[in-house]
Amino acid sequence: MKGVVFILVEEFVTDQFGAEAWDGLLEAAGLDGVWTTLGTYPDEHLAMLVNAAAERFELPPEQVQRLVGQGTFSGLAAQHPELLEDHTSSRTVLLDLNGIIHPEVMKLYPGAEVPWFDVTEQADGLLHLHYRSRRALGPLAEGLIVGAGAYFGESIELLSVVDTGEECQMVIRIEQSTGAKG
Numbered sequence: 001m002k003g004v005v006f007i008l009v010e011e012f013v014t015d016q017f018g019a020e021a022w023d024g025l026l027e028a029a030g031l032d033g034v035w036t037t038l039g040t041y042p043d044e045h046l047a048m049l050v051n052a053a054a055e056r057f058e059l060p061p062e063q064v065q066r067l068v069g070q071g072t073f074s075g076l077a078a079q080h081p082e083l084l085e086d087h088t089s090s091r092t093v094l095l096d097l098n099g100i101i102h103p104e105v106m107k108l109y110p111g112a113e114v115p116w117f118d119v120t121e122q123a124d125g126l127l128h129l130h131y132r133s134r135r136a137l138g139p140l141a142e143g144l145i146v147g148a149g150a151y152f153g154e155s156i157e158l159l160s161v162v163d164t165g166e167e168c169q170m171v172i173r174i175e176q177s178t179g180a181k182g
């Protein structure tokens with residue numbers, strides 16, 4: 001997993017819960033917390049942080065993943081405004097994720113391993129999303145989707161989520177709410 005992910009998680013936890021909480025998580029996870037954006041670190045380190053947070057906040061690890069995804073989308077967007085400048089809705093971000101956005105990410109972060117993410121728009125406007133990755137981070141994807149909605153001032157309703165680990169299928173409805181950015 002690229003260092004940028006860890007750095008965004010650190011930013012999110014520090015902003016929300018303070019530097020001491022972050023240090024506590026690092027200690028509990030047994031990590032030194034030194035990352036560079038382009039460096040590659042073991043996926044297990046993310047799992048160790050998620051598990052430490054799950055214990056500390058008494059939440060299921062999947063819920064921690066969701067919160068992390070939700071809390072880091074805006075940081076990801078701020079890091080790469082050029083990748084989102086043509087977008088005014090999470091709908092087109094999701095539709096372009098597999099074909100444009102993540103392939104661009106792989107150019108920016110050599111050695112990055114992005115998930116496969118097939119998105120189709122149904123006749124009724126609902127989006128059907130099919131995530132696949134050996135990292136099995138479906139709940140993180142869920143959180144990023146909700147975070148993307150919030151970023152564009154939309155609210156995302158998850159109508160169904162079927163998560164079998166390395167694959168996760170979701171059906172979502174995107175609704176306009178207030179405070180749109182795009």
Ligand code: HEM
Nearest residue numbers: 001002080083105112113114115133135137141144145148
């Ligand atoms: C709603 C939109 C997005 C979703 C649902 C999403 C989903 C994910 C997920 C779940 C991962 C974890 C890796 C895995 O599961 O195998 C990931 C990795 C990543 N994504 Fe996205 N992503 C989104 C948008 C973006 C955007 C806008 C950027 C950049 C501006 C981005 C950059 C990255 C990077 C850098 C990684 C790490 C790859 C690695 O460490 O090897 N993603 N994405």
